[in-house]
Amino acid sequence: MNQLEQLQKITTIVADTGDIDSIRKFTPEDATTNPSLVLKAIQSGKFDHILDALKKQSEDTDDLIDRISVEIGDEILKIVPGYVSTEVNARLSFDTEKTIAKARKLIGLYEQKGWSKDRILIKVASTWEGIQAARQLEQEGIRCNLTLLFSMEQAKACADAGATLISPFVGRILDWYKKETQQEYTAQDDPGVVSVKEIYNFYKSHGYKTIVMGASFRNTGEILELAGCDRLTIAPALLEELASTQSPVVQKLAPSTDVQPHLSPITEAEFRFAMNQNAMATEKLAEGIRNFIADQDKLADLLG
Template sequence: MNLLEFLKKNTKISIDSADLKFVKKHKFDSLTTNPTLILNSIINNSYNILLKKFFLNIKNNLLLDADIVISYYDYLLIFIAGNISPYIKDKISIEIPARISFNYKKIIIYSQKIIFLCTKFGLQKDKILIKIPATNSGILAAAKLKNFGIECNLTLIFDMNQVKKCFDNGIYLISPFVGRISDNIKCFYDSGVNFVKNILYYKKSFNYKTKIMAASFRNINQILNLYYCDYLTISPLFFEKLKNINFSFDLQNNINFKNFTINYDNYISSKLLLNGIIQFEKDHNKLVSLISFILNNI
């Protein structure tokens, strides 16, 4: 078997992509998307025909982007999710704008707006996860959203304080960023991989139900070392590499749950969280600028 076939036997594969042609071809378990991926898909013409139809039929009295009221950006986000959804077996994570990551009330309102539009588009609520940066406000908002039957994917997870708060609040899924930790924290073993192993150890020790989606990989070795997570979210680049590597060694007996020591302070994790939010916001603004350009040139 190849590496991808091995992984599929042990975990659910989520794809980091908004490329409709690619998703239709491979039909993944789950999908995570963000403004960068949507932007890339628009630029590479994945949505040529669909987008023409979308922009010709959308209302012309909407705001371009907004926190509370429904905007062009919101409609485009759900339009793309709705077209991808039939080819995804499990759940799609839809991201809130990074600019509201520290605003508890706006996170709740925006999340409800996403679900309202999904329902309007014919998407079932139980197929959608709201993707929220794991700030204190984000975690508390996600806990509150559970009362409305809305589940969340808490992203930009970099330390155990975030993890424990998510576990204690019954968050559906968390996404620790393996590669970004490895890039910034050096140790004898891979710090990002060991961080996720710590999360799995803690989850198993206290029987928490929150699902773990390892994300942000830098190499194939990181992916293989975390195949026993609930989900692995990978880029199309790694997907193709995994397909092309044959594999025969049985890792099933080599799972070793224990607590690995990684020494770094909260300053590093806070900096990684803030940098991630800043980058998300830059990408969001690029997509909004593209929408503006298209609207002005129809």
């Protein structure tokens, strides 16, 4: 078996793309999208026929972006058997109530197309406000994927909120440390890999049900070092590399057999202080939100 086939036996593989052809090729369980991937999908021209129809239905750009995001999700849902993640507008990352309203709207659009909300993960940035929005949405039966996650404090708050899934980033953490330290890292001491391992082990040792899905990979070494993680969302180029490599895959992560009680929930003050003390997490979270907003603006210009 190739590495992708071996990995699929111990980890649920998720396609990190809006490219329909890639999803068909690699047959992942789930798929994730974000504003950058939606922009790329639109730029491919494969959704021009859908865009033309939607423009006749709506002249509001924000509404059009919501609808095209759901149209892309609809096409993906026809292929994958599991979840599709659709992201809330990054401009709402610090507004709990508007995040909740946007999530409800997206779920409503999916339901109009015949999809159960059980198949959808609403992606929300792991700000304090985003996490509290997820708490409310989960209570309503709307499942959430907390993204742009770079720290244990974010992971703790997401688990406290009952989030269905978190997407701790690997590659962006590595990027920060390489720039900060001017050092190179192996897969074993990669700071992003170490972060995801710590979060995974914390969740499993304390019995938290939130799914850990490693994301934002720079190379297959990072992916293989997290073999056994609940889920891994992987871009098509790295899926291709795994599929064309025959080397053995060794499971690196497994659930704990000694489960301790949950810890006391992290407070808002504790969360904000911990984030303030973590330069990497603070900078990468802010940068990620800015970049998603920038791509959303590009998408708006393209649709305008």
